[in-house]
Amino acid sequence: MTIPAVNTDAFRREVRDFLADALTTELRKAAELGFGIHREAGAAWHRKLYERGWVAPEWPVAFGGTGWSATQQHIFAEECALAGTPMLMPFGLGMVGPVIYTFGTEAQQAQHLPGILDGSVWWCQGYSEPGSGSDLASLNTTAKRDGDEYVVNGQKIWTTNAHKADWIFALVRTNADGKPQQGISFLLIDMQTPGIEVKPIVSIDGLHHLNEVYFTDVRVPVSNRIGEENKGWTYAKFLLGHERTGIAGVAGSKRAVTALKAISQQENAGALAEDQAFMSRLAVTEVKLAALAQTEARMLAALEAGNNPGDASSTLKILGTEIQQELQTLRVEAVQYYALPFELSQIRGESNANPPGPDYAVSAVADYNFGRAASIYGGSNEIQRNVIAKAVLGL
Numbered sequence: 001m002t003i004p005a006v007n008t009d010a011f012r013r014e015v016r017d018f019l020a021d022a023l024t025t026e027l028r029k030a031a032e033l034g035f036g037i038h039r040e041a042g043a044a045w046h047r048k049l050y051e052r053g054w055v056a057p058e059w060p061v062a063f064g065g066t067g068w069s070a071t072q073q074h075i076f077a078e079e080c081a082l083a084g085t086p087m088l089m090p091f092g093l094g095m096v097g098p099v100i101y102t103f104g105t106e107a108q109q110a111q112h113l114p115g116i117l118d119g120s121v122w123w124c125q126g127y128s129e130p131g132s133g134s135d136l137a138s139l140n141t142t143a144k145r146d147g148d149e150y151v152v153n154g155q156k157i158w159t160t161n162a163h164k165a166d167w168i169f170a171l172v173r174t175n176a177d178g179k180p181q182q183g184i185s186f187l188l189i190d191m192q193t194p195g196i197e198v199k200p201i202v203s204i205d206g207l208h209h210l211n212e213v214y215f216t217d218v219r220v221p222v223s224n225r226i227g228e229e230n231k232g233w234t235y236a237k238f239l240l241g242h243e244r245t246g247i248a249g250v251a252g253s254k255r256a257v258t259a260l261k262a263i264s265q266q267e268n269a270g271a272l273a274e275d276q277a278f279m280s281r282l283a284v285t286e287v288k289l290a291a292l293a294q295t296e297a298r299m300l301a302a303l304e305a306g307n308n309p310g311d312a313s314s315t316l317k318i319l320g321t322e323i324q325q326e327l328q329t330l331r332v333e334a335v336q337y338y339a340l341p342f343e344l345s346q347i348r349g350e351s352n353a354n355p356p357g358p359d360y361a362v363s364a365v366a367d368y369n370f371g372r373a374a375s376i377y378g379g380s381n382e383i384q385r386n387v388i389a390k391a392v393l394g395l
């Protein structure tokens with residue numbers, strides 16, 4: 001693929017102009033809830049990007065991508081993060097979408113890709129089960145063939161957004177013999193199918209992102225299977241490569257660095273900005289982030305050349321999440337005792353009352369607490385180190 005040279009300054013201006021117009025104060029406020037964003041607000045932002053043709057920069061042009069170079073994608077992500085745009089749910093655009101356009105049938109592509117692109121259909125990810133997280137291949141949710149349908153029974157857990165989603169992509173066991181990896185299939189399941197029950201798990205930040213999903217005799221057409229039966233592990237790993245690249249959150253961390261610099265000018269009448277210990281930790285984190293941004297740019301270039309990020313995305317995941325956690329720690333330390341009030345209605349964006357401290361202190365502890373999960377989801381960082389040792393370094 002030949003990518004035309006672009007004037008990056010002009011492109012950056014174009015993105016900024018768009019954001020200045022499209023990102024309303026309301027949407028900016030809704031963005032602060034992260035994953036907890038209400039579906040309407042998330043969908044409203046998604047729609048604006050879709051209408052501009054910018055919702056899926058990483059997708060091939062033939063399927064609705066932008067055709068941008070790696071640099072343009074980078075600029076776009078950076079400008080969105082710096083402006084504080086709402087997060088786009090990753091489960092459709094960043095996970096199952098690429099699986100469907102890479103391995104799906106034409107019928108599956110026609111059925112699912114338009115709804116992912118325009119944001120009208122929300123997805124969730126049914127991988128983890130109680131007892132099958134890091135050791136995902138041991139999963140026990142079964143799918144037994146009955147004519148043109150599978151009958152699915154079992155339980156998923158930690159399913160982000162299952163209560164908001166229309167569809168779930170699930171790994172199921174279709175063969176119990178042989179190596180566990182060779183008996184898994186990848187199914188697309190309508191959440192309205194009889195026999196699916198979603199139960200909430202409220203996490204330590206006080207928000208409801210997570211769920212348990214139970215399947216009891218859920219009938220799924222065989223035509224909803226991606227690729228071949230028992231080859232689901234291949235598609236699942238392809239998807240995880242995309243997921244881990246996204247979790248690095250480089251642009252979001254740049255925004256957090258900028259915010260912390262501003263906070264340091266305000267806290268204790270600017271005395272924090274003179275605090276050598278605090279500011280040098282912030283500087284070290286910023287340098288690590290600059291290095292990570294370069295690694296991410298290399299990976300984007302590889303993607304652009306048609307390569308899957310594969311196992312190297314584990315590096316991005318580890319470093320990106322460590323940086324996010326350090327920045328969350330610095331924010332709690334920066335706001336000091338204003339981190340102590342834990343007002344759920346304020347954290348959930350449901351209160352009009354003034355918080356006791358500055359606005360930027362309200363969710364400092366909630367974000368810090370939930371941020372611990374970033375080194376667990378998408379495959380824990382310990383597992384990523386194992387992946388790097390084996391698959392990247394060949395140890």
Ligand SMILES: Cc1cc2nc3c(=O)[nH]c(=O)nc-3n(C[C@H](O)[C@H](O)[C@H](O)COP(=O)(O)OP(=O)(O)OC[C@H]3O[C@@H](n4cnc5c(N)ncnc54)[C@H](O)[C@@H]3O)c2cc1C
Nearest residue numbers: 125126127128133134158159160373376377378379380382
């Ligand atoms: C906030 C959040 C959102 C999530 N969203 C989703 C979702 O939408 N869909 C989904 O399917 N899943 C989701 N998950 C699940 C997530 O993928 C799993 O939690 C993760 O894979 C770890 O699995 P586990 O919880 O079973 O922990 P375990 O696998 O039991 O691990 C426990 C600890 O042991 C360590 N460990 C385990 N095995 C090894 C090993 N071989 N070597 C070294 N250390 C090891 C782990 O690193 C971890 O510290 C989410 C999790 C969280 C916290």
